[in-house]
Amino acid sequence: MESFEVIVVGAGPAGTNAATKTAEFGLKTIVLEEHLEVGVPVQCGEGVSQQLLEYHNIEYENNDFVDIHLSKQKFYFAGQKAWDQYTMLSGFSTILLNRTKFDQMFANQAVDKGAEIRTKSKVTNVSINKQGVEVTVKTPEGNAPYSIKGKVIVAADGPAGRIGRSHGIKLPTKYVHAVEYVVKGKHSQTMDFYFDHELTPYGYSWVFPKEEYSKIGLVCRQVFEPAKRLNKLMERMEKKFNTKFEKINLIGGIIPAEEQPPEKTVSNRLIVTGDAAGFTNPYFYSGISIAILTGRFAGETIAKVSQKDSDFSEKSLMLYESKWRKEKPFDKRIYEGRNLFYKKFSNKELEIIGKFADVDKVGQITSIPWFREKLLTLKAFTNKDIRADWKEYKKAIEGMSLSGKWGF
Numbered sequence: 001m002e003s004f005e006v007i008v009v010g011a012g013p014a015g016t017n018a019a020t021k022t023a024e025f026g027l028k029t030i031v032l033e034e035h036l037e038v039g040v041p042v043q044c045g046e047g048v049s050q051q052l053l054e055y056h057n058i059e060y061e062n063n064d065f066v067d068i069h070l071s072k073q074k075f076y077f078a079g080q081k082a083w084d085q086y087t088m089l090s091g092f093s094t095i096l097l098n099r100t101k102f103d104q105m106f107a108n109q110a111v112d113k114g115a116e117i118r119t120k121s122k123v124t125n126v127s128i129n130k131q132g133v134e135v136t137v138k139t140p141e142g143n144a145p146y147s148i149k150g151k152v153i154v155a156a157d158g159p160a161g162r163i164g165r166s167h168g169i170k171l172p173t174k175y176v177h178a179v180e181y182v183v184k185g186k187h188s189q190t191m192d193f194y195f196d197h198e199l200t201p202y203g204y205s206w207v208f209p210k211e212e213y214s215k216i217g218l219v220c221r222q223v224f225e226p227a228k229r230l231n232k233l234m235e236r237m238e239k240k241f242n243t244k245f246e247k248i249n250l251i252g253g254i255i256p257a258e259e260q261p262p263e264k265t266v267s268n269r270l271i272v273t274g275d276a277a278g279f280t281n282p283y284f285y286s287g288i289s290i291a292i293l294t295g296r297f298a299g300e301t302i303a304k305v306s307q308k309d310s311d312f313s314e315k316s317l318m319l320y321e322s323k324w325r326k327e328k329p330f331d332k333r334i335y336e337g338r339n340l341f342y343k344k345f346s347n348k349e350l351e352i353i354g355k356f357a358d359v360d361k362v363g364q365i366t367s368i369p370w371f372r373e374k375l376l377t378l379k380a381f382t383n384k385d386i387r388a389d390w391k392e393y394k395k396a397i398e399g400m401s402l403s404g405k406w407g408f
């Protein structure tokens with residue numbers, strides 16, 4: 001039976017970044033990916049902030065994974081009629097990726113460091129015991145499944161996260177569903193987000209311009225039938241842009257939408273990373289950046305434990321948890337703000353945010369004192385319409401701007 005020190009399941013950004021770290025340290029590493037090709041099919045809006053690429057030391061200038069660079073984001077709040085009235089501008093620079101090239105760049109880095117990436121290899125079973133890990137791999141050609149042995153496994157198997165779940169890790173529990181049309185033509189100069197709790201409960205919609213086309217989509221809880229809502233959104237956007245969209249493609253998928261950081265992400269000989277662990281931005285549900293971060297932490301942890309005594313027990317692997325828990329994306333203010341924003345606020349509160357708040361380049365709210373004063377005046381006149389108090393608005397907006405550390 002083939003044998004490796006590290007088995008990584010999934011060649012998304014979490015898996016390949018973990019593999020780069022373990023291979024760089026000299027550990028015999030294999031990444032098993034069920035699809036024919038890394039980064040295909042694309043199931044992603046492909047947005048990531050420039051600041052985050054810099055934070056991860058990813059060279060983006062003149063790199064072919066960059067489709068377009070946008071210097072501003074625009075947020076629209078509340079219902080369609082209010083769109084142009086209630087907006088918030090942020091100076092966050094965003095990069096729209098060619099996600100296939102981006103994922104393949106990470107895969108190439110892992111290979112350069114010595115890892116093997118094996119595509120068309122679906123892991124159908126994982127058994128873990130005191131001696132090690134054994135995975136069963138199925139190929140699409142109809143050959144008999146075969147097994148591979150390892151000392152430790154990284155579950156980077158995306159939002160369904162089956163491996164972690166079947167080994168005592170109870171996550172994720174909540175999901176949203178994202179659906180998106182790719183349409184011909186560039187329909188905006190900024191990266192536009194639309195928050196309308198009636199159209200997209202627990203979510204939002206977007207128009208992202210790429211070089212030659214646009215992506216128009218939405219995300220909301222599955223029970224609210226996102227596909228039907230997408231058609232409604234398309235009608236609204238056709239009105240707004242006064243055009244009939246020529247659709248090129250329809251994509252979609254599930255995204256973990258946790259209301260708090262995961263409780264547990266390791267067990268004996270197992271580390272769970274990226275979407276598989278439920279790591280996504282609590283406001284925007286973006287997950288590329290945190291997948292890179294937690295993938296790297298997983299690889300570094302395995303390297304460190306190998307260097308010490310190769311004891312891959314849950315206790316030793318807790319180093320991974322202490323690494324990610326220290327990071328800013330897990331700031332509890334983000335979750336508090338998010339829960340207010342999605343669970344308590346209605347479109348009425350969203351209008352107020354859109355009317356009075358702006359954030360600058362580094363995610364600071366630029367008009368808070370002014371915002372407070374306006375809100376108090378408004379409240380004096382229309383008390384019954386405004387359920388949240390000023391501190392709750394502050395928390396919701398601060399949480400949103402802090403969540404920029406996760407992705408957008």
Ligand SMILES: Cc1cc2nc3c(=O)[nH]c(=O)nc-3n(C[C@H](O)[C@H](O)[C@H](O)COP(=O)(O)OP(=O)(O)OC[C@H]3O[C@@H](n4cnc5c(N)ncnc54)[C@H](O)[C@@H]3O)c2cc1C
Pocket residue numbers: 009010011012013014015032033034035039043044045046047048121122123124156157158159178179180251252253254255273274275276280285286287288289291407
């Ligand atoms: C429609 C949509 C739009 C999105 N837009 C954005 C966005 O604009 N910005 C952003 O930051 N995030 C976005 N996200 C989220 C983002 O795509 C994920 O958070 C990110 O891809 C997570 O990376 P990952 O490596 O954890 O998982 P994935 O990228 O999902 O990689 C997991 C890999 O594991 C493989 N795999 C799964 N099971 C097995 C198995 N049993 N055997 C072998 N291989 C397996 C899969 O084929 C896949 O390649 C979006 C998601 C969706 C669905």
